[in-house]
Amino acid sequence: MTSYLIKNARVLGGEPQDLRLKDGVIAEIGAGLAAADGDTVVQAEGLIALPGLVDLHTHLREPGREDAETVLTGTRAAARGGFTAVHAMANTFPVADTAGVVEQVWRLGRESGYCDVQPVGAVTIGLEGKQLAELGTMADSAASVRVFSDDGKCVDDAVIMRRALEYVKAFGGVIAQHAQEPRLTEGAQMNEGTVSGELGLRGWPAVAEESIIARDVLLAAHVGSRLHVCHVSTAGSVEIIRWAKSKGWDVTAEVTPHHLLLTDELVRSYDPVYKVNPPLRTEADVLALREALADGTIDAVATDHAPHPSEDKDCEWAAAAMGMVGLETALSVVQQTMVDTGLMGWADVAQRMSHRPAAISGINQAGPTGQGRPVSVDEPANLVLVDPAYRGAVNPDSFATRSRNTPYRGRDLPGRVVATFLRGRATVLDGELV
Amino acid sequence: MKRHLISTADLDLDDALLILDTAEEMAQVSTRAVKKLPTLRGRTVVNLFFEDSTRTRTSFEVAEKRLSADVINFSAKGSSVSKGETLKDTALTLQAMGADAVVIRHGASGAPKRLAESDWLHGSVVNAGDGTHEHPTQALLDAFTMRRHLNPGLGRDLDGRRITIVGDVLHSRVARSNVRLLHTLGAEVTLVAPPTLVPYGVESWPCAVSYDLDAVLPKSDAVMMLRVQRERMNAAFFPTQREYSLRYGLDAKRAAALPEHAIVMHPGPMVRGMEIASEIADSARSTIVEQVTNGVSIRMAVLYLLLGGSEPPLPSPAATLAGGASRHTALSTARPESRTTEEHSK
Numbered sequence: 001m002t003s004y005l006i007k008n009a010r011v012l013g014g015e016p017q018d019l020r021l022k023d024g025v026i027a028e029i030g031a032g033l034a035a036a037d038g039d040t041v042v043q044a045e046g047l048i049a050l051p052g053l054v055d056l057h058t059h060l061r062e063p064g065r066e067d068a069e070t071v072l073t074g075t076r077a078a079a080r081g082g083f084t085a086v087h088a089m090a091n092t093f094p095v096a097d098t099a100g101v102v103e104q105v106w107r108l109g110r111e112s113g114y115c116d117v118q119p120v121g122a123v124t125i126g127l128e129g130k131q132l133a134e135l136g137t138m139a140d141s142a143a144s145v146r147v148f149s150d151d152g153k154c155v156d157d158a159v160i161m162r163r164a165l166e167y168v169k170a171f172g173g174v175i176a177q178h179a180q181e182p183r184l185t186e187g188a189q190m191n192e193g194t195v196s197g198e199l200g201l202r203g204w205p206a207v208a209e210e211s212i213i214a215r216d217v218l219l220a221a222h223v224g225s226r227l228h229v230c231h232v233s234t235a236g237s238v239e240i241i242r243w244a245k246s247k248g249w250d251v252t253a254e255v256t257p258h259h260l261l262l263t264d265e266l267v268r269s270y271d272p273v274y275k276v277n278p279p280l281r282t283e284a285d286v287l288a289l290r291e292a293l294a295d296g297t298i299d300a301v302a303t304d305h306a307p308h309p310s311e312d313k314d315c316e317w318a319a320a321a322m323g324m325v326g327l328e329t330a331l332s333v334v335q336q337t338m339v340d341t342g343l344m345g346w347a348d349v350a351q352r353m354s355h356r357p358a359a360i361s362g363i364n365q366a367g368p369t370g371q372g373r374p375v376s377v378d379e380p381a382n383l384v385l386v387d388p389a390y391r392g393a394v395n396p397d398s399f400a401t402r403s404r405n406t407p408y409r410g411r412d413l414p415g416r417v418v419a420t421f422l423r424g425r426a427t428v429l430d431g432e433l434v
Numbered sequence: 435m436k437r438h439l440i441s442t443a444d445l446d447l448d449d450a451l452l453i454l455d456t457a458e459e460m461a462q463v464s465t466r467a468v469k470k471l472p473t474l475r476g477r478t479v480v481n482l483f484f485e486d487s488t489r490t491r492t493s494f495e496v497a498e499k500r501l502s503a504d505v506i507n508f509s510a511k512g513s514s515v516s517k518g519e520t521l522k523d524t525a526l527t528l529q530a531m532g533a534d535a536v537v538i539r540h541g542a543s544g545a546p547k548r549l550a551e552s553d554w555l556h557g558s559v560v561n562a563g564d565g566t567h568e569h570p571t572q573a574l575l576d577a578f579t580m581r582r583h584l585n586p587g588l589g590r591d592l593d594g595r596r597i598t599i600v601g602d603v604l605h606s607r608v609a610r611s612n613v614r615l616l617h618t619l620g621a622e623v624t625l626v627a628p629p630t631l632v633p634y635g636v637e638s639w640p641c642a643v644s645y646d647l648d649a650v651l652p653k654s655d656a657v658m659m660l661r662v663q664r665e666r667m668n669a670a671f672f673p674t675q676r677e678y679s680l681r682y683g684l685d686a687k688r689a690a691a692l693p694e695h696a697i698v699m700h701p702g703p704m705v706r707g708m709e710i711a712s713e714i715a716d717s718a719r720s721t722i723v724e725q726v727t728n729g730v731s732i733r734m735a736v737l738y739l740l741l742g743g744s745e746p747p748l749p750s751p752a753a754t755l756a757g758g759a760s761r762h763t764a765l766s767t768a769r770p771e772s773r774t775t776e777e778h779s780k
Contacts, residue, residue, distance in 0.1 A: 201567075
């Protein structure tokens with residue numbers, strides 16, 4: 001196996017150091033390490049070294065919508081974005097609600113070789129919110145599922161949600177809730193606010209998210225289980241999660257990069273590339289989310305990478321699908337909104353994009369397959385090298401994802417993933433897939 | 435607003451007055467024995483209607499024919515649209531057929547803007563009503579009607595006139611277009627509706643809001659009643675049709691509270707007995723039928739200004755409305771053709 005000697009990388013933004021990656025682990029860290037026989041030397045002056053990123057929320061679309069994305073194209077996009085593990089959401093066709101489907105996705109991930117794919121299991125059969133899927137069987141399967149979500153749909157029935165929270169305690173699972181009160185959001189097209197009123201698009205009110213989160217943190221506390229809140233998008237949701245955490249309840253939350261940067265003002269163009277669920281909110285929400293991510297109220301950044309073929313976006317707003325691709329721009333958006341603004345340092349980025357998400361899903365155990373581990377000797381060599389000085393316009397034609405529905409086309413974003421290592425093997429070098 | 439008419443928010447005061455004044459001249463044409471101008475001869479205008487609307491479609495068609503345009507009616511029903519063809523493919527088809535202008539009615543808010551800003555189609559786009567967003571020609575004909583009654587004369591606006599719009603504002607594209615245009619023209623607009631039918635964020639609109647129709651009527655120079663669809667009742671916007679009519683319907687007793695000069699308007703189609711009593715709809719102060727007539731004049735003016743009403747040579751087709759002919763000589767400068775083939779193919 002190739003060994004790598006990374007010269008002068010700033011680990012977590014610290015002083016330049018050399019790292020030797022050998023036999024899948026970080027073999028040495030120090031100053032002035034000499035290249036050994038067989039070492040490929042990577043010059044990393046000015047680059048930041050972070051632990052391989054972990055995405056809690058990725059739509060890989062396979063099986064069923066291979067026209068939008070496959071496990072292979074999605075994991076290639078993940079590697080280009082600096083990720084070494086992604087969690088594949090369950091809303092595929094068929095739905096990942098059985099051991100068979102989650103094992104298929106898990107196996108496709110292993111075969112891809114670009115990053116680890118940890119399947120998320122559906123909470124209910126067919127995401128219909130009526131009957132629990134075989135959560136225990138998925139947990140016991142080769143895929144070892146621990147995160148369960150009906151993402152795309154909310155587990156809105158309070159009894160089903162309560163039972164799911166209780167049931168997964170038996171195997172250390174967590175319910176990741178897509179918080180959206182369905183009746184308040186029937187036919188909803190965008191954030192309900194000043195802009196929706198002017199544009200005549202039906203609103204998706206913040207209260208539809210907040211009321212579900214409020215209910216669920218109370219349920220999680222009542223039954224003593226773990227709740228994870230997907231893609232938090234409003235200032236009010238942040239307040240509820242902050243309150244729940246202050247009570248000591250086992251609640252975690254994620255925010256997407258796009259909710260850290262974009263607002264519903266963009267919808268004025270009626271360009272469906274800005275159509276996403278939960279919708280883009282207001283400037284006040286964006287600022288509250290940044291603050292919450294910085295202070296740890298929100299634990300993790302998760303992409304909600306949602307590829308769609310062009311025909312699902314090249315149409316009128318109401319007919320368009322919801323979702324944005326995000327794997328290949330996530331770190332850049334986090335740098336722009338959190339690092340360049342002074343809200344967080346690179347060590348915090350490692351926390352929010354690697355250590356915490358891995359801990360939430362339980363894939364951070366010590367050992368050769370651990371993800372989100374510290375950048376230390378004898379740990380798995382999952383690393384990403386970032387050039388924070390880079391600045392350039394986003395060009396979707398260069399993406400590795402099969403889809404092009406990015407809201408950042410042509411937008412200048414800072415930072416560039418120069419290299420990604422998965423257990424000591426380069427998946428990206430010089431910004432290109434290996 | 436330069437090449438397209440998508441929203442009344444795109445019209446500044448000069449644009450709006452130019453359209454109203456041009457419509458006055460167009461109105462004279464409609465009184466002649468031969469109601470026809472050669473202005474748009476050889477130009478193709480497509481009426482692309484994804485929603486049923488006999489009234490608006492017919493009004494545009496009459497306007498187009500009076501300007502001698504070649505008119506194509508493309509309705510979603512019975513066409514390939516009902517077989518799943520997308521807006522994009524429909525637009526590409528119309529472009530390939532050489533449409534100079536597309537008048538579009540669509541159930542999705544923003545569809546005309548999408549059409550205008552895409553590269554699917556190069557002609558002018560006129561919004562004939564999109565979802566719950568806008569219906570700019572309706573607002574223009576309403577303003578035209580108001581001006582004739584409340585401040586008649588070319589070049590005049592609606593400064594200080596008090597306009598009350600009553601009913602289902604939430605779902606009304608007519609109300610949105612009217613609020614923007616009437617504000618531009620200097621009018622003071624008050625929306626009256628039950629709170630459930632007032633859009634979220636209305637505080638930022640350039641108008642007042644009241645829940646009390648009786649308090650507003652005596653201070654109204656014009657009152658516009660919006661249609662209230664009965665199915666709104668099932669979505670809990672209000673308890674019963676009866677209660678709605680009692681609180682927000684315009685009956686004879688309420689109408690008596692209006693100042694003597696005040697007019698009663700309705701964009702149609704009306705639900706008689708629901709938002710407006712028959713005796714008021716048919717009364718002398720009702721302008722409902724007149725609005726239909728004025729609709730033709732306004733649509734003639736808009737199409738004329740978008741497609742044919744500029745002094746050639748033009749720097750680009752984008753200059754038409756604002757860079758158009760001076761207000762009172764519009765007709766005399768009318769030409770059947772003012773753009774070259776080269777410009778069309780941009």
